[in-house]
Amino acid sequence: MEGERPIGEPKGRPILIADDDPLISRLLATVLKRLGRPVLVAPDGDAALRIVREARPELLILDVHMPKRTGIEVLRTLRKEDADPGLRVLVLTTLAQADSEARIREAGADDFLAKPVDPEVVLEHAAGLLGGR
Amino acid sequence: MTTGLLEAWFRDFTSRQGALIAWVSVLVVTLFVLVSATMATLIGHHVWTHAQRLRRRAARDQIVALIASAAAEPGQLAPAVATARRRFGVRATGAVLRELRQRVRGEVGESLTRELERIGEVARLVKQAGSRRTWRRIGAANRLGDCGGPRAAEALSRLMQDQDLDVREVAREAALLSGEAPLVEAAVESFLLDLPRLGAGRVGFYARLATVAPEQLRLLVANGRIAGPEEKLAIEALGHVRHAAAVPLAEERLSSPDPELRATVVRFLGRLESDRLRAAVRERLFDPAWFVRAAASRALETLGVGPEEERALGAALRDAAWWVRANAARTLAQHGRLELLLDAASGADAFASDVSLGALAGARDLRPAEARLRALAEQRPDDAVLQSLVQRLTREAT
Numbered sequence: 337m338e339g340e341r342p343i344g345e346p347k348g349r350p351i352l353i354a355d356d357d358p359l360i361s362r363l364l365a366t367v368l369k370r371l372g373r374p375v376l377v378a379p380d381g382d383a384a385l386r387i388v389r390e391a392r393p394e395l396l397i398l399d400v401h402m403p404k405r406t407g408i409e410v411l412r413t414l415r416k417e418d419a420d421p422g423l424r425v426l427v428l429t430t431l432a433q434a435d436s437e438a439r440i441r442e443a444g445a446d447d448f449l450a451k452p453v454d455p456e457v458v459l460e461h462a463a464g465l466l467g468g469r
Numbered sequence: 470m471t472t473g474l475l476e477a478w479f480r481d482f483t484s485r486q487g488a489l490i491a492w493v494s495v496l497v498v499t500l501f502v503l504v505s506a507t508m509a510t511l512i513g514h515h516v517w518t519h520a521q522r523l524r525r526r527a528a529r530d531q532i533v534a535l536i537a538s539a540a541a542e543p544g545q546l547a548p549a550v551a552t553a554r555r556r557f558g559v560r561a562t563g564a565v566l567r568e569l570r571q572r573v574r575g576e577v578g579e580s581l582t583r584e585l586e587r588i589g590e591v592a593r594l595v596k597q598a599g600s601r602r603t604w605r606r607i608g609a610a611n612r613l614g615d616c617g618g619p620r621a622a623e624a625l626s627r628l629m630q631d632q633d634l635d636v637r638e639v640a641r642e643a644a645l646l647s648g649e650a651p652l653v654e655a656a657v658e659s660f661l662l663d664l665p666r667l668g669a670g671r672v673g674f675y676a677r678l679a680t681v682a683p684e685q686l687r688l689l690v691a692n693g694r695i696a697g698p699e700e701k702l703a704i705e706a707l708g709h710v711r712h713a714a715a716v717p718l719a720e721e722r723l724s725s726p727d728p729e730l731r732a733t734v735v736r737f738l739g740r741l742e743s744d745r746l747r748a749a750v751r752e753r754l755f756d757p758a759w760f761v762r763a764a765a766s767r768a769l770e771t772l773g774v775g776p777e778e779e780r781a782l783g784a785a786l787r788d789a790a791w792w793v794r795a796n797a798a799r800t801l802a803q804h805g806r807l808e809l810l811l812d813a814a815s816g817a818d819a820f821a822s823d824v825s826l827g828a829l830a831g832a833r834d835l836r837p838a839e840a841r842l843r844a845l846a847e848q849r850p851d852d853a854v855l856q857s858l859v860q861r862l863t864r865e866a867t
Binding site: 359 | 530540541542568572573742
């Protein structure tokens with residue numbers, strides 16, 4: 337599956353982008369490659385869960401609206417399983433959902449950004465989450 | 470003689486029948502040809518449009534692959550756009566650039582706007598915005614909001630003053646979605662001018678404005694630029710996005726003579742999850758209008774229940790209005806205040822007893838009420854709700 341192919345050179349634990357919008361996932365993958373990590377892409381919630389279990393990424397960039405399983409459901413499942421407590425999660429929401437910060441944080445997100453996004457801001461937040469370990 | 474006449478009649482009849490059969494045959498064949506031709510045309514059209522759709526989708530995927538990655542790399546976007554334009558045409562390339570521009574802000578967004586201007590997509594839409602046909606201007610309004618940049622903004626501002634109300638509405642929606650402050654302001658001014666002519670679309674506008682620029686919406690209310698039903702819709706929309714800066718404005722309206730406005734404000738405050746607002750909402754449990762009391766008893770579910778709220782909600786269990794009793798019971802149950810519900814359930818007031826038992830069924834943990842519930846169930850063996858609560862306790866215990 338194309339979406340699961342590493343886009344960057346594999347150095348360290350990867351970053352996973354879970355978003356069904358190929359425009360955003362490709363754009364963010366290109367930007368996040370600058371962090372020197374391999375970048376993986378999941379096109380839906382089920383694929384995101386599977387890749388997290390198999391590839392053990394260090395950072396998950398998670399869209400809320402996805403087919404098969406929403407971002408919040410993915411997040412709750414991952415936090416419930418507690419398979420990797422070190423996994424950092426940055427949630428991307430639409431402006432209309434930005435008010436539900438408490439709900440997103442309660443589900444286990446470390447950070448969140450409202451769409452439309454500035455890719456440079458996503459890069460800063462991702463670097464912050466990876467650097468703050 | 471007779472035989473001759475019969476023979477003549479028979480010859481005449483068979484020749485006429487032959488002509489009839491021939492006409493019917495011609496008609497059947499013509500119908501068959503027409504139906505077959507129509508079927509073939511329909512099938513051909515379906516196959517052709519399906520193939521077109523697949524081709525367009527494949528082209529879009531390839532443009533996405535070219536542009537989305539290049540947009541993030543300085544200096545890579547212009548060559549990628551040139552390649553996409555050469556291979557797939559300016560319309561398809563422009564559509565993908567707009568889609569991406571709609572999703573992205575910052576420097577990358579600005580570089581996408583520059584490309585949209587460079588390939589002539591903005592100029593094409595600006596021209597379309599001046600069309601005499603309404604549907605073409607609506608199409609332009611829809612797309613110009615995605616482009617960004619001053620030229621698109623100027624054209625969109627003009628469309629917000631269009632002669633046609635539908636065009637103005639679409640242009641306002643596009644302006645709000647763009648999120649750019651001058652366009653949002655222009656959309657608000659255009660909306661206020663159209664307000665007397667607008668129907669249900671007002672709710673959507675307030676909701677969108679509350680999401681994109683809640684402070685602008687708050688100022689509309691605070692400066693008295695909207696009043697009456699509009700003020701309520703605006704406060705409702707601000708509540709949905711939990712705009713805390715609107716709390717002072719909302720609190721001022723808690724003592725409004727309009728009970729619907731008071732109820733709206735109570736619902737707004739109930740969405741903010743702030744302990745400070747509890748007292749103000751608690752007072753509304755004694756409001757003369759039943760729907761304000763109902764809203765207040767529901768709002769306390771989010772705001773929390775202290776000793777004073779508990780007492781007030783206990784009194785609300787005996788309210789004359791069913792909604793007030795039901796909401797008060799639900800709030801008490803959600804906050805684990807089971808004693809008050811048990812008092813009401815065992816009291817003489819049948820209405821209060823019913824809502825209390827119903828709310829107890831929704832409580833997360835019934836164990837603190839177990840002894841009293843079992844005793845009550847023994848006194849009322851025919852009460853189905855009570856018996857089911859006892860069964861639940863027994864099930865949970867095992």
